[in-house]
């Protein structure tokens with residue numbers, strides 16, 4: 445694990461009093477992030493859950509929003525756009541898009557952990573357009589070409 449990098453975070457008015465995203469254990473990859481709102485996710489419903497936080501991720505990094513496995517397994521609650529992408533130049537409120545795939549309504553209370561945030565380095569690419577690509581053993585095979 446590399447050394448932690450500082451990330452500027454700003455609490456919005458409705459984020460006052462909430463704990464900042466935090467690693468539950470020393471070896472955690474993701475910081476659990478809490479909801480800033482009370483909401484009931486009805487079956488099939490999607491909602492962008494407020495966190496009350498805005499941030500300035502250093503250039504060259506992103507934050508990925510990932511589901512919590514416990515919510516997914518026990519309640520069918522997940523992140524439909526996982527891994528959600530938080531760009532380094534985004535200054536709006538971090539929102540956690542949740543979907544309830546379960547059969548029962550899922551109440552979320554303010555302060556409850558709804559997802560986890562993974563900080564990751566980003567490499568941007570520049571296209572090198574060519575007329576021909578090199579040949580490989582795989583070639584155009586994909587989508588199960590090597591068997592089940």
Ligand SMILES: O=c1ccn([C@H]2C[C@H](O)[C@@H](COP(=O)(O)OP(=O)(O)OP(=O)(O)O)O2)c(=O)[nH]1
Nearest residue numbers: 509525528529530531532534537538539540541
């Ligand atoms: O789960 C998410 C995903 C995105 N965002 C914010 C931060 C991100 O930097 C911005 C744009 O996200 P994305 O590029 O995934 O969405 P888009 O549909 O392509 O919107 P845009 O046209 O604004 O890029 O929205 C969130 O708060 N939560």
Ligand SMILES: [Mg+2]
Nearest residue numbers: 529530531534
């Ligand atoms: Mg985008």
